[in-house]
Amino acid sequence: ADAREELKPYKPDKVTFNFCEMCFWNCTEKVFVNDGKVRKLEGNDKSPLNFGKLCAKGQAGIKTLYDDNRLKTPLIRVGERGEGKWKKVSWEEAFEFAAKKFKEVIDKYGPETIGLEMHGTGEPGIHRLFEVLGGTTNFAIPAYSQCTGSRDVGFYYTFGAALGGHEPFDLSNSRYIIMLGRNETESLHVSELYHFSKAIGNKAKIVYVDPRYTHTAAKADKYLQIKPGTDAAFVLALINVMVTEDLINHDFVDKYTTGYDKLKPHIAKYTPQWAQEQTGIKAEEIIQIAREISSFAPNCIIVPPRRSTRYGDDTQFARAIAIANVLLGNWFQPGGFFKPNKIKVPNADMPDVEESKYAQLAQQKNAANAVLSLTNLPTTTQEIVGVLGLDNILWEAIRTQKPYPIKAMISYATNPLFHTGDSNKVKEAISKLDFYMVVDILPWEHTLYADIVFPESTYLEMYAALKSIGWKYPYVNFREPAVDTIYDTRDIWAIAHGIAKHMGLGEFFPFSDAKGVLYSSLNQMPKDQRDKLLKDGVISLGPIPEDADLSGDIDPKVAYQKMLDAYKKAPFNPYPIALGEDVSFNTGSGKIDIYSDSLAGNSFDPLPNYTPPNKPKKQNEFRLIFGRVAVHTHARTQDNEWLLEHYDDNNVWINPQDAKSINIKDGDKVVLVKGNLKSLYPVKAKVTDKIIQGTVFIVHGWGRFSPYTTRCYEKGVSDAEFCSNDTDPLSGAAAFLNSFVSIEKV
Amino acid sequence: MALFERPKKEKNYAMVIVQDRCVDCKACEVACKAMWEVPDGKLNYRTKVLDIDKVENSERKMIFMPILCNQCDNPPCVWVCPTGASYKRKSDGIVLVTPNMCIGCKACMEACPYDARYYNEELGAVDKCTFCLPRLESGLEPACVQTCVGGSRNFGDLNDPNSVVSKLLKEATNYWVLKPEDGTFPNDFYISNSAKVE
Numbered sequence: 001a002d003a004r005e006e007l008k009p010y011k012p013d014k015v016t017f018n019f020c021e022m023c024f025w026n027c028t029e030k031v032f033v034n035d036g037k038v039r040k041l042e043g044n045d046k047s048p049l050n051f052g053k054l055c056a057k058g059q060a061g062i063k064t065l066y067d068d069n070r071l072k073t074p075l076i077r078v079g080e081r082g083e084g085k086w087k088k089v090s091w092e093e094a095f096e097f098a099a100k101k102f103k104e105v106i107d108k109y110g111p112e113t114i115g116l117e118m119h120g121t122g123e124p125g126i127h128r129l130f131e132v133l134g135g136t137t138n139f140a141i142p143a144y145s146q147c148t149g150s151r152d153v154g155f156y157y158t159f160g161a162a163l164g165g166h167e168p169f170d171l172s173n174s175r176y177i178i179m180l181g182r183n184e185t186e187s188l189h190v191s192e193l194y195h196f197s198k199a200i201g202n203k204a205k206i207v208y209v210d211p212r213y214t215h216t217a218a219k220a221d222k223y224l225q226i227k228p229g230t231d232a233a234f235v236l237a238l239i240n241v242m243v244t245e246d247l248i249n250h251d252f253v254d255k256y257t258t259g260y261d262k263l264k265p266h267i268a269k270y271t272p273q274w275a276q277e278q279t280g281i282k283a284e285e286i287i288q289i290a291r292e293i294s295s296f297a298p299n300c301i302i303v304p305p306r307r308s309t310r311y312g313d314d315t316q317f318a319r320a321i322a323i324a325n326v327l328l329g330n331w332f333q334p335g336g337f338f339k340p341n342k343i344k345v346p347n348a349d350m351p352d353v354e355e356s357k358y359a360q361l362a363q364q365k366n367a368a369n370a371v372l373s374l375t376n377l378p379t380t381t382q383e384i385v386g387v388l389g390l391d392n393i394l395w396e397a398i399r400t401q402k403p404y405p406i407k408a409m410i411s412y413a414t415n416p417l418f419h420t421g422d423s424n425k426v427k428e429a430i431s432k433l434d435f436y437m438v439v440d441i442l443p444w445e446h447t448l449y450a451d452i453v454f455p456e457s458t459y460l461e462m463y464a465a466l467k468s469i470g471w472k473y474p475y476v477n478f479r480e481p482a483v484d485t486i487y488d489t490r491d492i493w494a495i496a497h498g499i500a501k502h503m504g505l506g507e508f509f510p511f512s513d514a515k516g517v518l519y520s521s522l523n524q525m526p527k528d529q530r531d532k533l534l535k536d537g538v539i540s541l542g543p544i545p546e547d548a549d550l551s552g553d554i555d556p557k558v559a560y561q562k563m564l565d566a567y568k569k570a571p572f573n574p575y576p577i578a579l580g581e582d583v584s585f586n587t588g589s590g591k592i593d594i595y596s597d598s599l600a601g602n603s604f605d606p607l608p609n610y611t612p613p614n615k616p617k618k619q620n621e622f623r624l625i626f627g628r629v630a631v632h633t634h635a636r637t638q639d640n641e642w643l644l645e646h647y648d649d650n651n652v653w654i655n656p657q658d659a660k661s662i663n664i665k666d667g668d669k670v671v672l673v674k675g676n677l678k679s680l681y682p683v684k685a686k687v688t689d690k691i692i693q694g695t696v697f698i699v700h701g702w703g704r705f706s707p708y709t710t711r712c713y714e715k716g717v718s719d720a721e722f723c724s725n726d727t728d729p730l731s732g733a734a735a736f737l738n739s740f741v742s743i744e745k746v
Numbered sequence: 747m748a749l750f751e752r753p754k755k756e757k758n759y760a761m762v763i764v765q766d767r768c769v770d771c772k773a774c775e776v777a778c779k780a781m782w783e784v785p786d787g788k789l790n791y792r793t794k795v796l797d798i799d800k801v802e803n804s805e806r807k808m809i810f811m812p813i814l815c816n817q818c819d820n821p822p823c824v825w826v827c828p829t830g831a832s833y834k835r836k837s838d839g840i841v842l843v844t845p846n847m848c849i850g851c852k853a854c855m856e857a858c859p860y861d862a863r864y865y866n867e868e869l870g871a872v873d874k875c876t877f878c879l880p881r882l883e884s885g886l887e888p889a890c891v892q893t894c895v896g897g898s899r900n901f902g903d904l905n906d907p908n909s910v911v912s913k914l915l916k917e918a919t920n921y922w923v924l925k926p927e928d929g930t931f932p933n934d935f936y937i938s939n940s941a942k943v944e
Contacts, residue, residue, distance in 0.1 A: 007842070007876070009883035040780050043893060053893050059776035185769040190895050197767045197896035215770055218808035630771040641786055642779060646772050690806070 017044070017537025019467060019477040021121060021459035022057040022064070023633040024143070024165060025189040026467060028475070028538045029054060031460060031482035038062050038460055038482050043190070047538040048473030050190040056631045058190070060642040064441065064458055065486070069639055069709055071443055071455035072487035081430060084448035084708065091490070091498060098452055099502035101435040102133055105408040108434075111358045112136045112367035113405055115398060117391050118412035119143060121464050121479075122456070122492035125514070126412040126439065128350075129496035132508045134358030137369045138397070138406060140389030142419050149388070149733030151308040153381050154318025157596050159331070160586030162384060166340065166471045169303055170574070172198040172547045173563070174335035175556065176293045176300035178207045180231045180321070185215040187306065187628040191471075202550040205296075207289055209234060209281075211625065212653070212697050213690035222289075225692050228623055228737065229310070229613025230279040232317040234286065235302070235324055236610055237275030240267045241290035242327050249297050252329025256583070259595025259607075263323065266607045278612065280692075297328040298578075299335030299560065312726045312735035313611040320608040323594055331577060331592070334548060334560050338574035340470030343539060348465065348520035351508055358505075370397040370406060375732050378602035385732055392727065392734045395420060399429035408435040412492065413456070417445045418635035418701060418718065421725035421736050424677070439495060442639055443708035455489040457481075462491040463515040466522070472574045476539040479518075493517050541571045604730055614738050620662050621740040622654070622696040624672070626719035635701035635720075638712040650716040651684040652743060653697035659687040662743060669746040672696075672722050674739065679717040680705060682746040696743065752819045752931055757838040758904040759877050761891070761934045762911040762921075763812050767898040770795050770810040774890035774899065781878065781889040783868075790864035792875040793890055812899060814890070815862040815875035816924065816932030817841050823854035823863065831871070839933060840879055845871035859928045877901070904933075911935075 012032035020027045020041075028047030032040040041061050045052030074094035079085025089097070105113060111134025118126050119141055130139055143165060144152070152162035171177060172195035184196045199206065200219055208220035209231065217223040226234060242248050243264055253260050272283035293300050304321045308314045330336020353359055371393045372382060395416060398406045409430075417423045430436055430449045438450035447453045464479035490498075490513065497509040511517045522530050533539050545566030548559040560578075567573055576583050587593045600606035616623070631646040632638060652670055664670060666687035672679040680703060691697050702716025719736070726735035752758070775791045778784065784791055793814035800807050817834075821841050824832045831847035832854050834840070843854075848871035855863045855872060866873040878888035886892065891901040902909030907916075915921055918937040925932075 007880055010878075010880035010886065011884060039783075040777075040889070042889075053895050054773060054777070055893075055895050056772040056776040059773060059780055059893065062780060185771065188769075188771060188895070193769060193771065193895050194897055197769060197898070200766050201764065201897070213806055213808070215808070215810075217806075218810070219766075219769060223806070630769075631776075642776050645787070645789060646775070 012039070014482070016480050016482040018459060018479045018482065020054065020058045020061060022061050022637065023189070024120065025049075025191070026121065026469070026477060027054055027058055027190050028477050029058065030537060033482050036483065038065055044537050046536045046540065047475060048540045048542065048544055049471065049475050049477070051194060053190050053194060055188060055190050056646065057633050057637060057643065060637070060640050061460065063641045063643070064637070065460045067442065067639060067641070069443065069711070070441060070487060071447070071453060071489070073455060075453040077451050081449045082427070084443070084706065086453065091488075094452060094454065095498040095502045098437060098499045101451065102408060102499070103503060105434055106134065106358060109405055109407050110365055110367065111362040112138065112365060112370070113407045115139060115394055115406045115409045116412070117142060117394065117410070117414050117416065120413045121459070121467060122412060124465060125492040125496045125517075126410065128353060128508070129500060130410065131353040131359060132356045132500055132505050133503075134356065134362035136362055136367065137386055137389065138371050138394060140371075140391035140394045142391040142414055144385070144388035145390045145392045145733045146309055146419050147307045149309065150314030150728050150731040151304050151306070151318045153384055153731040153733075154315045155304065155322050156384055157315075157380065157593065157599060158319060158322040158326070159592055163304065164340070164470065166469050167192065167306070168338045168340050168472065169301055170335050170338045170472070171195040171301070172202075173550070173560070174199050174204050174299060174301050175202075175550065176205045176296040178209065178289065178293060178302045179216065180209045180234070180303070180305055182303045182305040183210070183214045183216045183627055185219060186630045188630055198547065203552070204550070205292065211692040211695050212627070214627070215630070224281050224285065227278070227280045227692065228625060228695050232313065232320050232608065233270070233275045233278035233610050234281060235317070235320040236267065236270035236608065237272045237286045238290045238302070239263070239320065239324050239327065240270045241272060241287050242294055242324070243267050245291070247291065247294035248327040249329030252298065252331075253327065256331070256585070257326055257592040257594050258589045259593060262595040263607060270610065278610070294328065296335075298330040298333040299556070300328055301325065301330055301336050302328075309728070309734040310737045311611070311613050312728050312738060314728050314733065314735065315730035316605060316608040316611070323608065326592055326594060332575055332583060333578045334563060334575055338472045339576055340472065341474040341541070341572040341574065342470040343468050343474045343476050343541065345466045345468045345476055346521050346524035348511065348517040349524070350510055350520075353508060356505060356508055368403060370403055373403050375727075376729065377732050378598070378604065378730070380598050381731055390732045391416070392420060392725070393732060395426050395429045398432055399425055401432055405432070407433060408437070409433050410437045410439070411446055412439045413441075415444045415446045415635050418720045420720055421723040421734055421739075423718065423720040425725065439492060443706055444635070445704070445706045448706055454495050455487065456495070457485050457489040457491050461485045461489070463513070463518045464491070465493075465514060465517045473544050474541050474572055476533060478533050478537050545570055616740040618742075621742050622658060622694060623737065624719065624722055624739050624741045625695055625697050625737050626700045626723070627697065629699050632699075632701055638701055638704055638715070639709040641711060644711055647699070648712070648715065649683065650699040650702040651686045652717065653686045653688055653691040654743065655691050655693040655695070656687050656689055657693050659685065664743060664745060670743050671746055672717055672741045673744050674722050674741045677721060679703060679721065681714050681716065683717050685743070696741065753839075755837060755839045755905070759817065759838050759840060759882075759933065760902065760904045760911045761814065761877070762900045762914045763934065763936050764898050764900070764914070765809070765811070765936050765938050767896040768795060768810040768812050769896040769898075770797060771895050773893045773895050774812065777889040777893040778875075781881075782873075784873070785866060785868045790866070792864075792873065813860060813862065814934065815841060816860055816930060816934045817877060819931035819933065820929055822857040822859070822928075822930060826853045826857040828853065840877050841874070842876055842879070843872050843874060845869050848872050859925045859930060
């Protein structure tokens with residue numbers, strides 16, 4: 001059906017419902033199929049998550065489906081680890097092999113010596129297998145320790161709530177937005193970016209602070225090039241001005257917070273003049289910004305950055321941001337932080353995993369949690385870690401085999417050689433394992449080390465359990481296959497089911513695949529809800545009230561009131577404080593803790609202090625920072641043909657002064673060097689004053705060394721090889737940006 | 747509001763691009779590529795976003811500029827086409843190419859001031875943006891507009907005073923077309939500092 005020839009009205013043969021798995025925002029989409037092939041992905045316009053929009057990555061999901069480099073059958077290793085030599089096996093053989101290996105490890109060392117890392121919609125499936133095998137809390141979702149962990153812990157200590165992965169920032173109703181290295185336009189989620197763009201349309205004032213001039217800087221009214229690692233100084237100085245000039249929202253602070261009296265003397269030393277020394281940003285700028293944002297309170301926000309795994313003091317940095325926002329009184333207010341809403345969906349009907357003999361064995365053994373015992377985290381932090389895990393420490397526990405050996409490891413849809421601060425340590429860790437199992441879509445680098453590789457189907461070929469995530473507008477997502485599986489692949493529930501069955505644990509997986517799990521939930525849903533989901537591909541609690549009209553035609557106060565009045569009648573409410581509802585906080589005090597007794601009790605700073613960043617030891621060493629481009633997700637899309645057309649290799653950004661001092665010209669081929677380590681493939685130097693002096697920048701996810709992902713093989717340089725492997729003592733999360741490298745011309 | 751002296755059409759399809767709101771995310775380019783099966787391996791899209799770096803008053807600026815066919819009311823590509831493969835529809839003004847009439851001489855590509863056409867080897871003909879005419883006829887928006895994450899691209903009929911494009915142009919404090927000096931009378935408009943875009 002070539003529409004170009006005849007220009008007939010465009011009509012897909014078939015439309016199926018899905019949600020995107022190209023990143024973890026999981027936008028709701030429709031899949032257009034013609035002649036038995038997926039031809040077009042389109043945002044589902046009935047979804048309040050993405051308003052019918054998909055980004056480039058989402059649109060390019062087709063090329064992941066049809067990537068001929070995909071894993072096509074189960075594989076068992078025949079060569080050395082790292083060699084990538086496998087034999088193709090049947091699913092029966094693969095299940096038999098994995099079951100035998102897990103049994104061996106459990107019999108020899110105990111069930112607590114199994115580890116798991118996982119990411120994506122299939123998490124509940126693989127996690128259930130892990131629990132049935134007696135897995136303890138030695139598991140991790142890298143999204144915590146490698147990304148949002150410190151931010152979430154900082155907010156937890158302040159508000160008694162983590163912000164979560166679907167951030168509650170009400171950008172579209174905001175009048176003043178400060179972003180500290182939150183590169184909204186390149187590290188993007190569709191609806192967040194759409195709301196950010198709405199703020200631009202509303203002429204909200206946007207201040208962007210980053211050592212690097214990004215696409216987000218291009219959209220800001222004011223860009224401030226800050227010295228890396230000094231963001232906390234900038235925020236503390238903002239607080240200083242707000243307190244000193246009494247710009248705070250007293251109504252809010254009096255009613256909802258504790259500890260403001262202690263903040264006042266504490267913050268006195270963090271003057272704008274002091275911050276100027278640290279950050280390189282002029283004191284007058286800081287004073288002006290503090291005054292400006294306060295004048296828009298509470299309809300303004302200082303955005304806590306997403307990947308806040310930077311310098312090891314990130315939790316206290318997050319605390320500083322949390323407190324600055326508290327002084328603006330923007331919690332559950334238009335333009336500040338909204339309250340997430342969620343639609344409850346019934347769980348699939350499955351037996352309790354604790355009944356499994358291995359789970360009971362693990363309980364009897366009462367083995368200490370290996371990961372947590374390597375840290376010294378306060379109990380409040382441990383509550384969060386218990387849910388999400390510490391991937392960085394998990395690999396360290398495997399590498400050191402302490403406090404007890406972890407002998408089997410599962411990587412589900414995560415590539416540890418690309419998400420850690422020191423990938424060579426992960427290679428060493430893998431060598432300590434008796435059994436390493438990988439489930440993925442493509443033969444990425446870590447699969448080269450796996451003893452068994454299970455090929456998963458892509459999201460366009462399978463069902464998935466229902467997905468309901470808290471966000472401003474509540475919704476439920478639904479996934480059904482658009483086409484039959486192209487290769488001999490299965491969904492994660494089928495893979496977990498097969499392994500469990502071969503271990504005599506089949507009763508814990510009453511459904512043989514994701515479809516069974518999905519329909520078990522669907523069948524328990526109220527009929528009207530289920531019908532709506534099957535008909536529209538999404539459930540939302542609409543209609544959604546319109547955002548405040550901040551175009552300038554009417555008084556913003558009136559505009560906000562009009563919106564709030566509409567929300568009074570809506571079936572959900574993102575602004576309970578603005579609407580005068582009673583709100584309490586899950587902190588010990590029931591209020592927002594500006595001063596944290598809990599931190600004081602654990603010998604941590606109860607009010608945030610400034611820790612200056614580390615310094616290079618030698619001349620001509622540069623701090624290595626990394627980030628994203630709009631057309632790639634982490635380290636998982638670099639083989640995608642359409643996305644490669646937009647970005648197919650990274651380069652090293654270096655300031656002209658630095659380049660001059662080491663005699664590098666724009667376009668020169670260079671490698672990164674750190675001790676004995678040299679990057680594998682030369683990349684181009686990009687000499688630009690968009691990066692601050694003393695710092696080099698690379699895009700994350702490159703330096704690909706799996707020969708089986710042919711489109712990106714031998715391209716770029718990997719941050720995971722050269723970053724720091726430090727840890728924030730308060731969150732346990734990683735700190736990547738404490739590393740210095742030198743640059744050599746090739 | 748009389749924008750230009752233009753021929754009367756039943757529908758006057760137009761694109762209004764809120765330039766402030768383009769974030770260079772490339773969603774439009776990939777959506778367009780998927781929709782129209784633009785050949786892989788080359789950057790010969792029907793639409794693209796240009797990055798323009800500049801320094802103004804010693805301040806760094808970066809501007810993102812979505813580009814596509816302007817469906818000109820005075821289309822030089824049509825006038826130079828020796829076979830009549832390139833033509834402009836009277837009813838709505840959309841400029842099209844009939845592939846089997848195109849001999850691939852590329853005169854139209856030379857004539858277009860906007861670099862909006864490319865030669866499609868698989869098709870054996872010059873190819874270009876059609877404002878997604880087959881989608882319009884199915885009640886869908888153009889693929890790039892539908893997916894525009896920044897809400898920068900807007901599409902509609904300028905003859906309809908209630909269309910989003912009419913409203914945007916009416917309310918804009920500042921709008922422009924590309925290369926007005928070429929006298930092409932484009933149907934893509936750019937606006938800036940605009941509010942109220944849904």
